[in-house]
Amino acid sequence: MKKIIASIALLGLLTSCSNSTIDQEPSNEMNYSKSLAKWTELKAVNGNSYTYKSNFTSFTGNGNTTQLTVKNGIVTAREYESFSIDNSPSRTKTITLYYLEDEKNLGTHTEGAPTITIDEIYTLCATNYLKVDETNNSITFTTLPSGLLNVCGYTPKNCMDDCFVGVNISDYKWVK
Template sequence: MRTLVIAFVVMLGFIACKKDIEYKSSFEKSNRSWKAFKASSNNNYRFVVSGTSWSSGSWTTTLKVQAGVAVERKFAYTIYAGVVMPPEGWTPAKQDEVLARINLTAAAFRQQTGKDISEYLSWTETGAMVGAHTDTPATPFLTLDQVYEKAKNDWLKKRSGTTTYFEAKNNGLISACGYVPDNCADDCFTGIGISLIEAL
């Protein structure tokens, strides 16, 4: 009986270890910073998620939260087809440059994508429309509460055959979190990269 009890305790310890996460102490410290920021900002903030792909270019998604509720999501390609978005946004001249790079007319682009190029390259959703754009690399709407939950329950889980990343360069808040399967060459990162977090 004593041997059975010891075996059971060892098994429970093994299961608990398997559920542990990478960067545990760094994550917990950052989570405490998040809770302090959430309280000091009254849960009103915006954050910018950056993304990149070898085939699509790069983009940002800006998410605005008021009292913990989604109120706005903005998306913009910062580079598309090798064309860099100017500081003032996608001007008609730059949109034409993109079309020339991909060898399409505006009408052909609309036929292929179902959107005008201006709406494809950047858009804003507010209120009940948040989350309306689909088939886009834009970050799905997540509050920072949900980001920390996903980090703990998915992105930082200990798993074999992957390399895990965690950084907290936004004044202690998450700036990068996720994992990449070993021996994967392109667009393999699962997680999030946050370039800015600020109170509103």
Template sequence: MKSNLLLLTLLLMGTLFVSCKKEDFRHQNDFENSFQKWLDFKEASDNSYRYRIAGGSWTGTGWETIITVSKGKVVQRYYKFSFPVGWTGTIPGNDETEWTENESEINSHEHTGAAGAVTLDQVYEEARNNWLRKRSNAETYFEAKNNGIISSCGYVEDGCQDDCFNGITITFVEAL
């Protein structure tokens, strides 16, 4: 079992590191260090963990999605939309401001501000292949403040005025 896990990890790392040329990839050293911390955490936690994705708008609204993963599979997605005091605007998407999906219901809430039900393996893949890609018209960001695991990754296109971050903000990662 451990040799299969090691082989899978090596294949994933090989795929991630060869998919982009070095000059097309921003924050490569920080990413690689964080990716190694993730692999260590993943093994120590038996690939069972939860993490929180947060977002907000210049209007004062905010949202969070908590993804729970058990043995590498998403088993729960929790979402909450928050309003500033005195809010009189509308709710984006549907009318639900808080809900929980369990294993058989994952992704049943559509057209909401909830983050997708993805594993951290998928987050790192998106970071490597999209968010950290070199762009001539954008500023790219990467932070790993969750004990070395990714906490913020994305880009902001030049000239954008508000709600411009394309990427992810993860406020905690914890083993189950």
């Protein structure tokens, strides 16, 4: 029995170490360098104009989505929506705040994701989120099926709720 428990504990330790190390590639995910190379490749083919969404959802059902528009490498618009989802069987979503900023008023609201490009997010990921102390934090880096960054950040160990620090990106779209 002790041998089985020790084997399970060792397997858990090996799994947690491999998932938190950038240089090792968990199954079905690309590591940071490969993801950045994929982003650079796609940007060269499609241009430096795109939209993406930054997302947050709490365990309480509250959350928000910020869509950013980038044209020729410069953020030109930010659309924000916060919401709550009730506990009913239908899980009804209620919008609690909405705004749309354009070039004239970009960055005037405090709510929402910062007005940064995907290039800046990759840099932020590498310099701030993936370099935290692994003994005190669980590091997460995942990609979408396209190879582009999906989640990059960390969660302090022993934290219970909504402790993730980082980015959650989705819905990349190229703009002509």
